[in-house]
Amino acid sequence: MNNYQEPIFDVAQLAHVEIYSPKPEETVEFFERFLAMEVTARSGQSAYLRAYEEPYHNSLKVTEAKEAGLGHAGWRTLSPQALQRRVEAIKETGMGRGWIEGDIGHGEAYQFTLPDGQLMELFWDVEYYQCDDAYRSKLLNRPSKRPERGVPVRRLDHINLMSSNPQKDAQFMIDNLGFRLREGIEDEGNLIGSWLSVSNLMHEIAIMPEPNQVPGKLHHLCYWYGIPQNLYDIADVFKENDIFIEVPPNKHGISQAFCMYVYEPGGNRVELFGDAGYLIFDPDWKPVIWDMKDVPGYGDTWIGTAFPDSWWTQGTPVTKTQNV
Ligand SMILES: O=C/C=C/C=C(\O)C(=O)O
Ligand SMILES: [Fe+2]
Numbered sequence: 083m084n085n086y087q088e089p090i091f092d093v094a095q096l097a098h099v100e101i102y103s104p105k106p107e108e109t110v111e112f113f114e115r116f117l118a119m120e121v122t123a124r125s126g127q128s129a130y131l132r133a134y135e136e137p138y139h140n141s142l143k144v145t146e147a148k149e150a151g152l153g154h155a156g157w158r159t160l161s162p163q164a165l166q167r168r169v170e171a172i173k174e175t176g177m178g179r180g181w182i183e184g185d186i187g188h189g190e191a192y193q194f195t196l197p198d199g200q201l202m203e204l205f206w207d208v209e210y211y212q213c214d215d216a217y218r219s220k221l222l223n224r225p226s227k228r229p230e231r232g233v234p235v236r237r238l239d240h241i242n243l244m245s246s247n248p249q250k251d252a253q254f255m256i257d258n259l260g261f262r263l264r265e266g267i268e269d270e271g272n273l274i275g276s277w278l279s280v281s282n283l284m285h286e287i288a289i290m291p292e293p294n295q296v297p298g299k300l301h302h303l304c305y306w307y308g309i310p311q312n313l314y315d316i317a318d319v320f321k322e323n324d325i326f327i328e329v330p331p332n333k334h335g336i337s338q339a340f341c342m343y344v345y346e347p348g349g350n351r352v353e354l355f356g357d358a359g360y361l362i363f364d365p366d367w368k369p370v371i372w373d374m375k376d377v378p379g380y381g382d383t384w385i386g387t388a389f390p391d392s393w394w395t396q397g398t399p400v401t402k403t404q405n406v
């Protein structure tokens with residue numbers, strides 16, 4: 083058994099996501115007013131936000147840009163030593179961009195891109211949120227009081243990217259960062275969809291096909307409630323405020339998560355999780371593979387309305403969709 087390929091446990095979590103918005107103030111208002119996130123800093127064209135149960139200074143950076151899309155995703159490693167090991171591995175791939183000083187909320191980070199071009203970074207040094215007395219919760223394991231406005235999300239859960247070569251990107255995450263494939267969608271033998279994680283969550287990242295092979299897109303970012311009823315509460319608020327609901331409260335087959343998809347005012351798709359679906363504890367988990375023909379009505383939506391075409395074809399930045 084000594085030839086067993088041990089997992090790489092160097093990446094700990096998805097710590098933050100930067101999204102681009104052509105309507106930054108409306109995007110910030112969406113997260114602040116409806117999802118009750120707190121703006122913890124502003125600098126230049128960016129605002130930094132956190133959810134009330136997140137321990138770090140921020141988990142979301144909203145940056146003004148011409149078009150919606152992914153700015154970058156930030157992954158925290160398990161230790162400073164783990165960071166160094168992963169940086170060496172990434173350097174070998176030629177996808178490394180080099181070190182940056184850091185950003186508001188975290189220290190030096192090593193940046194790289196996926197083969198498809200999406201920008202990512204690895205870091206260890208992080209700034210923990212310092213709670214003002216006015217926000218201190220009586221629930222000692224909660225970093226700040228539950229906000230009284232909107233329907234407050236509790237933490238960042240995952241990102242989902244659209245790729246011109248999803249199989250190549252998934253393999254990159256597996257080979258160099260220790261992600262494990264949990265579920266996949268195959269079409270004519272190609273892995274076109276993958277749900278990958280480094281924790282007990284079933285995914286911190288998913289990678290799906292861009293129908294016209296346009297590289298570098300974001301499909302969605304997801305925040306977690308953990309309480310299915312909250313999806314109906316926030317759906318009511320969205321409806322009252324003309325926020326487009328693409329997929330109403332729904333149970334996914336893949337991941338078994340209870341979800342809902344909306345578009346924030348800047349145009350990026352945001353998923354909300356009523357619960358995160360099943361957790362994984364088997365150290366030798368065998369990926370569950372779906373054939374694409376079996377997905378509609380089972381893998382995508384197990385219970386709820388059918389997914390609209392837009393869910394399979396639209397990401398950000400938006401490009402004209404030829405007939406797919
Ligand atoms: O077609 C299957 C889609 C599943 C999506 C997810 O599990 C997710 O985006 O969290
Ligand atoms: Fe998702």
